[in-house]
Amino acid sequence: MSTLVPLPVVIPILAAAISVVFGRWRLLQRVVSVVALTAVLGVSVALLIGADADGFIVHRSGGWSAPLGITLVVDRLAGLMLAVSALVLLSVMIYSIGQAGEERRRVAFHPLYLVLAAGVSASFVTADLFNLFVAFEMMLAASYVLITIGGRPDQVRSGMSYVVISLVASTLFITVLALLYASTGTVNMADLSVRLAELDSGVRAAFALALLVVFGIKAGLFPLFFWLPDSYPTAPGPVTAIFAGLLTKVGVYAIIRTQTLLFDVPDWMGTVLLVVAVLTMTIGVLGAIAQDDMKRILAFHIISQIGYMIFGLGLFTVAGLAGAVFYIVHHIIVKTALFLVAGLVDRRAGSSRLSEVGGLVRSAPVLALLFAVPALSLAGLPPFSGFLAKFALVDAGLDASSWYAVAASLAVGLLTLFSMTKIWSGVFWGEPEEQPIREPRGDDLLGGPSLMIAATAVLALASIAVSIFAGVLYDVAERAGDDLLTPARYVEAVLEVGR
């Protein structure tokens, strides 16, 4: 089983290399990408099942034992993240193959996308803080090029701020790593967990907050989110979808991993995280209300939803963490689906502005249906997956009696519903107030090429599947939360077994 662990990283990297060689044959590039991502999906599901059975699957590269060698670990949380991200990566790849866009014009699209996939997987499986930095850089370097791949003026403008902000976060990350190494002499996370406990509590608090800032920039936490709604919507449709679905969640994963594993949670940390969570939720949803562009509304909602995940973490109870994990799984699928629909609307109506689009429920009913399912789920209406995820979090919040966070999350849920109805009435009902700059395309009832529709439908169905199989999924999430709150198990699995 442990030989499978590096595969979600190795397969996309190799496929990216092959994809570069076959740059002139688009069909071959597509076959390579789809085959590689399908293989990653298969391996990830196998890893998730294995990790849920055994607890931890540890891979020691080259047989070197931790903390000397490079260790890769899949636990229940990492397994879940791997499986969901593999599903999303494959669906979005199929969507972009169906779209006449950058995928057809640029040779570099496929290799970059695969490197991004490898970076995302590597961030989940690494058990080493420096490798986490390398994985982040792999993912970010690919994302820099993908976000500016058209070379249009607006992409260059927003790409600049995106790249600079990510670079500042990376530099901060190296700085924190240097200080961590200077005080503990290790970068292996399990080893760090043991060594950090020997440090003074003030130093530990400084490290915990520094890491929170580093990953908070990538995750889009308040007050470090400002770059996100500016840069994401300018990228090509499928690229925005994958960024929205996955990249910020990698940041959240890193926050959850480092805060639970490395530090023996001080009392005030929960309060800090809860306050940040409430502010993130509220500011994100309020920002969305003023927007006129469908993609920008959705981008502000990413921020607001990140708040929910941090809310679950901030409780530091098994139920809270289980809720957060469940929420992440639900959110990755739903958010990606919504952005894919936004891309379809943009293509069909020539614009994604609410004032320039209208009446799509009559001219493209399939799109309306594909939007309605994830939108209602995002707003948290029963019986969709968002309702269950929010219910789990609110329940955990009530158990921990953090009333203000519970109240804020319920109010934000209401405002989310308001935003979704705003998109619905702007895009699917009513008439356009202004003419879009580009010509609307196609007039069939399907609303777009069948591959794009199929890929979006798969994700919409997956979000329904999350609510149908919520029991099984929540049990896994609960066990993952239990593991996270008992870091000794992780440390034991990484450090002891090889000896």
Add this chain to the structure above:
Amino acid sequence: MTVLLAAVAAVLFACGTWLLMQRRLSRIIIGVGLLGHGANLLLVTAGGPGGRSPIISAGVADYSDPLPQALALTAIVITFGVTAFLLALGYRSWQLTGDDRVEDDIEDRMIERREADHAESDHHAELGSDLDPDPAETP
């Protein structure tokens, strides 16, 4: 020696941060470079005092720690690649606009202006609703 290196890193961080605050991408790139150098210097300093034996040799008990140097090397390569990309981005911006200024979020400006327009039209509506028989601007 360590104090000197730490002081140099501090100066690099200060200059880099100041350059990051500028509007022009070319200055920001230099700032990012300086910040990266500062961080790498800190990594190397984290490996302990200098002047130790670099490789295992007879009769030497104290070796320098190779790990931070390997980490710094990796970080340097990554910073190099991304800086090259940023330079290309700055050049592209210069091609498109003749400038490499990092502009504000355009959409934010538009929303701000629309809000201002709304406020103005509401104001007009209050003042002279009888004078304007055509309520075309209902928000």
